[in-house]
Amino acid sequence: MRSKWLVLVVVLVIASMVLGACQKAPAAPSQTLRVNLGTYPDILDPQKASFVNEIAHLQLMYEGLTKLNTALETVPGSAEKWEYNADATEVTFTLRKNLKFSDGSLLNAKRFEYSLLRNIDPSTAGEYAAITDDIAGAAAWRGADLATATAEQLAALKAAVAVKAYDTNGNPCTDYEQKTCLVLKVGTTNPAPYIHTVLSLWVTYPVKEEVVALDPDTWWTVAANHIGNGPFVLSVLEANSVANFTPNANYWGGFAKVNLEYRYITDSAVAFEAYKNGEFDIIGLAAEDLSTVQADAVLSKEAMIYPGSCTFAYMFHQEKEPFTDQKVREAFAYALNRDGWVKDVLKGLGSPTLTWIPKGFPGYDAAENRWGFDPAAAKAAIAASSYGSVDKLPEITATFSDTPRNRTRNEWLAGNYKDVLGVDIKLNPVESTTYTALTKDSATAPQMYILGWCADYPDPQNWLSVYWKTGGFAERIKYSNPALDAMLVEADKELDSAKRMQLYADAQKLLTDGAPVAFFWNNVNTYMVKPYVKGLTTTPMDSGWAGIYSAIDITIEK
Amino acid sequence: MTGYIARRFLWLIPVVLIVAGLTFILMHNAPGGPWDRDPSSRQVDAVAQARLNAFYGLDKPLFYQFTSYLIGGRNLVTKEWSCGLICGNMGPSYRVRGMTVQQYLFTPPANRSFLYSKAGYSLRLGVLALLLAVVIGIPAGVISALKQNTWIDYVSLFIATVGISVPNFVIAIFLIIIFASTLKWVPVIPISWDDFSVWVLPAVVLGFGTLARSARLTRASMLEVMRMDYIRTARAKGLAERIVIYRHMIKNAMIPVVTFLGPALAGLVTGSFIIETIFGFPGMGRAYVTAISNRDYSMIMGTTIIFAVIVAVMNLVVDVVYVFLDPRIKLSD
Numbered sequence: 001m002r003s004k005w006l007v008l009v010v011v012l013v014i015a016s017m018v019l020g021a022c023q024k025a026p027a028a029p030s031q032t033l034r035v036n037l038g039t040y041p042d043i044l045d046p047q048k049a050s051f052v053n054e055i056a057h058l059q060l061m062y063e064g065l066t067k068l069n070t071a072l073e074t075v076p077g078s079a080e081k082w083e084y085n086a087d088a089t090e091v092t093f094t095l096r097k098n099l100k101f102s103d104g105s106l107l108n109a110k111r112f113e114y115s116l117l118r119n120i121d122p123s124t125a126g127e128y129a130a131i132t133d134d135i136a137g138a139a140a141w142r143g144a145d146l147a148t149a150t151a152e153q154l155a156a157l158k159a160a161v162a163v164k165a166y167d168t169n170g171n172p173c174t175d176y177e178q179k180t181c182l183v184l185k186v187g188t189t190n191p192a193p194y195i196h197t198v199l200s201l202w203v204t205y206p207v208k209e210e211v212v213a214l215d216p217d218t219w220w221t222v223a224a225n226h227i228g229n230g231p232f233v234l235s236v237l238e239a240n241s242v243a244n245f246t247p248n249a250n251y252w253g254g255f256a257k258v259n260l261e262y263r264y265i266t267d268s269a270v271a272f273e274a275y276k277n278g279e280f281d282i283i284g285l286a287a288e289d290l291s292t293v294q295a296d297a298v299l300s301k302e303a304m305i306y307p308g309s310c311t312f313a314y315m316f317h318q319e320k321e322p323f324t325d326q327k328v329r330e331a332f333a334y335a336l337n338r339d340g341w342v343k344d345v346l347k348g349l350g351s352p353t354l355t356w357i358p359k360g361f362p363g364y365d366a367a368e369n370r371w372g373f374d375p376a377a378a379k380a381a382i383a384a385s386s387y388g389s390v391d392k393l394p395e396i397t398a399t400f401s402d403t404p405r406n407r408t409r410n411e412w413l414a415g416n417y418k419d420v421l422g423v424d425i426k427l428n429p430v431e432s433t434t435y436t437a438l439t440k441d442s443a444t445a446p447q448m449y450i451l452g453w454c455a456d457y458p459d460p461q462n463w464l465s466v467y468w469k470t471g472g473f474a475e476r477i478k479y480s481n482p483a484l485d486a487m488l489v490e491a492d493k494e495l496d497s498a499k500r501m502q503l504y505a506d507a508q509k510l511l512t513d514g515a516p517v518a519f520f521w522n523n524v525n526t527y528m529v530k531p532y533v534k535g536l537t538t539t540p541m542d543s544g545w546a547g548i549y550s551a552i553d554i555t556i557e558k
Numbered sequence: 559m560t561g562y563i564a565r566r567f568l569w570l571i572p573v574v575l576i577v578a579g580l581t582f583i584l585m586h587n588a589p590g591g592p593w594d595r596d597p598s599s600r601q602v603d604a605v606a607q608a609r610l611n612a613f614y615g616l617d618k619p620l621f622y623q624f625t626s627y628l629i630g631g632r633n634l635v636t637k638e639w640s641c642g643l644i645c646g647n648m649g650p651s652y653r654v655r656g657m658t659v660q661q662y663l664f665t666p667p668a669n670r671s672f673l674y675s676k677a678g679y680s681l682r683l684g685v686l687a688l689l690l691a692v693v694i695g696i697p698a699g700v701i702s703a704l705k706q707n708t709w710i711d712y713v714s715l716f717i718a719t720v721g722i723s724v725p726n727f728v729i730a731i732f733l734i735i736i737f738a739s740t741l742k743w744v745p746v747i748p749i750s751w752d753d754f755s756v757w758v759l760p761a762v763v764l765g766f767g768t769l770a771r772s773a774r775l776t777r778a779s780m781l782e783v784m785r786m787d788y789i790r791t792a793r794a795k796g797l798a799e800r801i802v803i804y805r806h807m808i809k810n811a812m813i814p815v816v817t818f819l820g821p822a823l824a825g826l827v828t829g830s831f832i833i834e835t836i837f838g839f840p841g842m843g844r845a846y847v848t849a850i851s852n853r854d855y856s857m858i859m860g861t862t863i864i865f866a867v868i869v870a871v872m873n874l875v876v877d878v879v880y881v882f883l884d885p886r887i888k889l890s891d
Contacts, residue, residue: 036747042654050602125610127593130603143605147612217656222668238667239676240840241751263747267836269731274746277739433853437590440601473601 028246031556032259033533035545036271036283040240040264044220046205047119050128055202056544060245060260060551061102061228062205065093065112065184066196070537070549072361072458074197078107078206078229078252079184088191088495089136090162093199095182100250101208102233108181109165110173111206116163116186118212119203122146122154128203131456134195136162136187162187176209191493193500194459201457205230231256231552240264257535257555272528281533281556282545285526287349293528302531307360308523309540310454311353315439315517319478320447322393326514327385332448333371333518334378335420342521345412350521356453356463356508358522360540363460363504371515375420382421390423399438399446402429445476450520455541460504465492468511479516532558559881566874570867575628577866578643578859582624585850585858591616592652592853614652616855627859648863649856653849659860663842676829679751680841684827686757687765688819695769696815699776700808703784714773721770730763730836747838760837764830768822775818779811786810813883820876824868828861 041054046062049055067077076082079093099107119129120138123146133139137160144157165173166183173181188195211225219225223237231251236244242263247256265271268286275283276299285293285303293299314336316323323329338352354372357363387393398413400406407429414425428446430438438444439451453473456462465488467473470480484507491503512519527546529536534555536547547554593602593610602610611617615626622631627649630642641647648659666674673682702714720729737759738746748756783789784807792802829843842861849857880887 043656045656048655122609125606125613127602127606127610129606139605146609215656218661221657238840240834240844241838263838265747265836265838267727270734270746270836270838273731273734273739277742277746279745279747431588432596433590433594433851434588436594436596436601440594 029256029258031257032244032261033554033556034261034263034279034281036265036274036280037243037262037544038264038266038271038284044226044237046202046207047115047124047126047129049202050126052543056548057234057243057262058202058205059543059548060230060232061226061234062202062207062230063228064200064202064204065095066200068197068200068458068539068541068549070539072539072541074200077200078112082196084193084495088188088193088493090185090187091196093184093186093196095184096252097182098179099229099252101206101227101229102248102250103227104250105208105227106177106179107206107229108173108176108178109184110176110178110181111208112184112204113163113165113173114209115206116199116204117158117161118207120161120163121158126203128201131198131201131203134188134190134192134198136160136189139189191495193493193495194457194461197457197459232260251552254552256552260551275528275530281530282547283528284545285528287347287526290347290349290526299528302528304527304529304538304546305349305524306538306546307351307358307540308454308525309358309361310452310523311356311358312450312452312520312523313356313517314520315445315449315451315477317442317445317447317477318480318516319442322385322387322396323447325385325387327381328387328393329515329518330371331378331381331385331421332417333515334374334381335417336518336520337373337416337420338521339373340416341412345409346521349524349526351524353519353522354512356467356511356519357460358540361455361458361460361463363463363501363508365505365508368509368512370512371518378420390421393423395426396423397426397428397447399428399430399435399449401432401435403432439476442476442478445478452523454523458541460501460508461492464488464504464507464511474516477517481510481514481516484510532556559878563874563878566877570870573866573870574643574863578628578863579624581859581862582620582627585853585855586620588853590853592855594853610652614650627856643863648860651854651857653852653854653857659856662857663845663860663864676840676842676845679839680829680843681827683757683760683764683833683839683841684823684829686761687768687826688823690761690765691768691772691822692819695772696776696812698769699773699815700780700803700811702773702777703780703811704803706781711777714777718770718773721766722774726763726767726830727832727836729766730759730832733759733763734836751840760833760839763836764826764833768819768826771822772815772819775815776811779814780807783807783811809883813880816876816879816883820872820879821869824865824872828865828868 037053037056039053041049041051041057043049043054044057046058049058063077065077065079066074066082069075078095078099080096082091082093084091095109101107116132118124119126119132120135120142122142122144129142133142137157141157141161144154164185165181166185167173167178167180168182186195186199206229208227211227212219214225223234226234229251231248231253232245233248234243235246236242242261245260249255265274268284268289271280271283272286272289274280293303314332316329316332318324342348342350342352354370355365355368357365382390398410400410410427414427417423417425438446439449453463453467465472468479468484469488470485487503487507487510491500491507494500494503525538525542525546529546534557535550535553537550538546539549542548593607595601615623615631626642628643630640630645632639646660651657651659651662654662663677664672664675666672666678672678698714702711705711734746737743744755744759751757789802789806792806829841829846831843831847833839834841834844845857846861849861
């Protein structure tokens with residue numbers, strides 16, 4: 001009798017375990033969110049990708065040590081916490097316990113070590129790899145001359161990179177199967193209290209070494225090879241046609257409530273037609289469809305127009321006359337009718353700005369009002385310049401990428417300067433890649449041209465130090481301000497968050513003092529979203545579609 | 559005739575060399591390079607750019623790059639020797655890194671046939687479009703000529719004029735609005751290309767221009783032939799009208815139409831940027847256009863050479879078909 005009871009108990013225990021195991025994997029969602037992503041990605045290898053449409057795929061399948069939440073704060077991702085040393089030259093990440101890849105295999109700190117090193121590896125030649133150059137030893141290894149360096153020299157450079165995985169006892173990790181390998185230490189050449197935010201970017205996403213080894217060049221073309229640690233799993237990938245994602249049952253942060261489908265229609269009129277026909281749930285709203293949408297009672301409620309992550313400026317070459325003279329730069333900044341531009345040219349799809357860091361980002365200066373549209377001040381500035389009057393200015397040429405839209409825009413701008421200052425601006429349209437090539441190099445950079453900067457990550461360091469420090473991106477217009485450099489060096493290494501933000505605020509004021517360029521407008525993200533799509537939260541940094549940062553929370557209620 | 563065909567094939571070699579040389583000179587004279595981005599994006603940094611240039615040999619003198627492209631060369635980073643165009647290797651794509659041009663264009667997804675590669679999709683759509691053009695365009699032209707200045711002729715003229723003068727992206731949008739948005743016979747965005755019904759609109763749009771031109775050309779050619787003495791002779795000797803039309807008129811009227819259809823097929827099977835953009839069609843037409851703005855040098859070279867070879871081969875096919883259509887033509891030299 002006793003043995004019968006024992007058998008019954010054993011059977012019940014086994015049954016409950018089996019049922020428990022069954023319940024662990026939630027049922028696949030019945031609803032699918034259908035998104036038009038536009039252009040099909042050229043590459044889906046995290047360490048080589050760099051375009052928005054590529055990141056829109058990777059962000060679903062993978063996750064970094066940290067991640068950005070919908071308020072653009074850096075929050076724990078695969079790491080549950082991180083800690084800087086006293087002088088902010090090393091950050092120690094502690095991973096969540098029992099992390100798994102989408103195939104159920106263990107994800108430990110050694111995997112992140114591999115991926116970070118793969119990003120820096122000169123043979124990877126990642127197009128965005130420079131973003132982790134703050135890591136000690138990274139720039140040296142990445143810049144090694146592969147044609148002349150010996151294997152030993154390369155190995156030494158690799159070993160010098162300050163990225164190392166440790167177990168919980170402080171010993172270096174041995175392999176990818178080690179469960180206690182939960183610590184990753186990342187050292188930086190200079191104090192870098194922002195590096196934990198940089199490590200949220202896609203270039204640090206953990207890819208499996210054994211999967212990459214299958215074919216280092218083309219492993220990413222096969223959906224099944226994307227064994228990631230993000231909220232979704234890629235189930236289907238058909239070039240130029242479709243990508244399907246299903247929720248990742250092994251994701252630590254929960255089970256997504258919908259499947260996702262990306263399609264790649266680049267013609268906005270067709271995508272809009274498909275949206276109206278109920279074939280898409282989210283599409284990008286093109287400027288030419290805006291008036292149709294606004295005039296329609298139903299569609300106008302489905303439009304989502306919200307701030308983006310880019311600032312555009314009228315760039316003035318600091319070493320090309322007449323913009324060598326600050327007063328001339330001031331005059332051109334004063335004369336720029338930003339409100340008129342946004343209203344008449346952008347048809348409301350943008351917002352005028354007088355600051356470099358846009359609204360919605362840490363470091364935005366709401367109080368900044370210098371160099372705003374003021375025709376009288378513009379004329380006075382010309383009069384006060386070394387030229388004295390507009391007729392003494394040398395010939396001024398505005399160069400732009402030649403598209404029908406840009407022609408109209410630049411004709412408007414030339415008209416604006418003619419009306420306000422009485423200056424004749426010669427327009428110089430050039431083919432788009434030629435334009436990029438010209439604007440990259442200070443020797444060929446035009447006298448004046450429009451250029452933007454979009455946030456890599458939401459930290460003033462990315463807006464100010466990366467762009468405006470001597471030798472940074474503003475090198476192309478030959479901008480160099482030692483006082484600003486010194487201030488940014490101080491800000492970059494400051495651990496106290498409040499002090500750091502104050503230093504950046506001061507730096508931005510100093511930057512604006514010299515009117516190096518005319519801050520012009522901020523972009524907006526424009527999408528159409530069906531009303532039955534719920535739980536979607538937008539951010540200025542949405543890559544590819546509205547609400548991608550909240551993908552795991554989205555539901556479809558119809 | 560075999561000797562003639564063989565000689566024509568040998569002529570392909572200098573043709574390809576000249577096309578490759580001209581393309582190479584033109585594309586390298588355009589400013590910018592494959593690593594240049596949209597100006598508002600973060601540009602590839604100097605170190606990564608130098609690395610990529612070294613990896614792809616773009617830091618070498620242009621003559622060296624050209625000969626390596628044609629014959630092959632040793633990669634200075636990987637130290638591996640790879641054969642060039644003479645072995646059918648069209649080089650690595652700079653934008654779709656990791657893939658060669660031939661892989662990108664001709665390799666189908668796993669477990670699928672060639673027809674599911676980008677080139678395969680374009681080939682299928684091109685052939686379908688040509689079939690539509692031939693099956694509808696040529697009979698329309700013949701009937702228009704036989705019923706000259708009747709309502710049939712005017713309707714045919716109207717449709718052909720629309721086909722020639724209205725750009726195909728406008729026709730595409732119109733067809734989508736009528737058949738997908740309004741009538742809902744097909745989806746705006748094809749769900750699966752395995753479903754034949756979704757091929758109809760792209761094939762009609764792609765083939766419409768060719769259809770219109772072949773209809774006009776057939777009509778004009780038929781009208782010319784109808785006035786020939788040998789037609790009068792055929793009728794005078796009492797042949798049935800059906801035989802006069804089929805054996806004497808259409809066969810002779812087809813010569814200029816065939817001349818047109820050969821190169822037209824080359825244009826149809828190498829893909830269409832418009833069709834692929836509008837219908838999300840996974841063909842190779844997009845590669846042609848985006849390669850230029852991306853400065854994807856190998857892709858520009860590869861697609862241009864493919865196009866040149868197809869045009870040359872189609873011209874040869876046309877010449878051979880002439881022999882069957884007109885016994886007076888001999889392919890002796």
